Amino acid sequence: MDNELKRLVIENSDAIVKNWLKEVSQKRTKEYTSTISEGLFESTNREFVNVIFTSVDKQGITKELDDFSERLVNLGWPLSYLTDGIQTFRRVTIDFILSQSEKVDSEHLAIVLDMVDNWVDPIINQLVNEYSGSWEHTVSLQRVALQELSAPLIPVMDNITIMPLIGTIDTERAKLIMENLLEGVIKHNAEVVLIDITGVPVVDTMVAHHIIQAAEAVRLIGSRCILVGIRPEIAQTIVNLGIDLSKFPTKSSLRKGFQSALELTNRNIVHSKTKDEDIEILLDSLNKG
Structure with a gap:
């Protein structure tokens, strides 16, 4: 200047x-x-x-x-x-x-x-x-x-973790799910992992393939995987596509999946009556002792 x-x-x-x-x-x-x-x-x-x-x-x-x-x-x-x-x-x-x-x-x-x-x-x-x-x-x-945040693994109880999935699952996100899943299972010493697909709008062949791969990877490191959130339309799609999910348990809701996880980790749900209200108390099974 x-x-x-x-x-x-x-x-x-x-x-x-x-x-x-x-x-x-x-x-x-x-x-x-x-x-x-x-x-x-x-x-x-x-x-x-x-x-x-x-x-x-x-x-x-x-x-x-x-x-x-x-x-x-x-x-x-x-x-x-x-x-x-x-x-x-x-x-x-x-x-x-x-x-x-x-x-x-x-x-x-x-x-x-x-x-x-x-x-x-x-x-x-x-x-x-x-x-x-x-x-x-x-x-x-x-x-x-x-x-x-897209693939969180949440420990909800000793040896039990939940991975809630929301939104579309593409190849990149599937890779992240796999990594977080395996790292989280080891970190939290999880025996059972619940993969909740309630918030996944579409389950096609690719999505099912990624989920099966994740469940198989969890099995190889000594843990078990339960797929929850199987809505009727999702179940129909899976059947029509001929997708085999027989290798690991599936449940229609997170509640039912959690009950199965308790059983797999030797826990029971005990119902007691207090003032005419049902109170569910989670107790370690005597089998553990």
């Missing part, structure tokens, strides 16, 4: 910022920023222009730009806020410079445009690159969190 132009912009930063804030605020009623609090909107805008002017002294590449982009990602603001803001700043700056010029002709205009572009373009590139990198990192962390 030309030294004279640089001096002019810095010395008149207050006027340029005022014009920029005015234009940005006028757009607010039409954009997503209308839902943002007045205080946050104003403070973010002022931080934005401060970051831009800081880049003038440091030749465009600053840590402040990176920090500001990351902050916007954390706030959930879209990339358009950065690009629109910079373009507005570019126009406001050019208009101000030209307003201070004694003579404006095509040659002078071209010089001003070129100088401002050389200043603003690196700022745009750095802001966009840092924003994109921060966004991808955030999405990656969210994807990992969702994967962990």
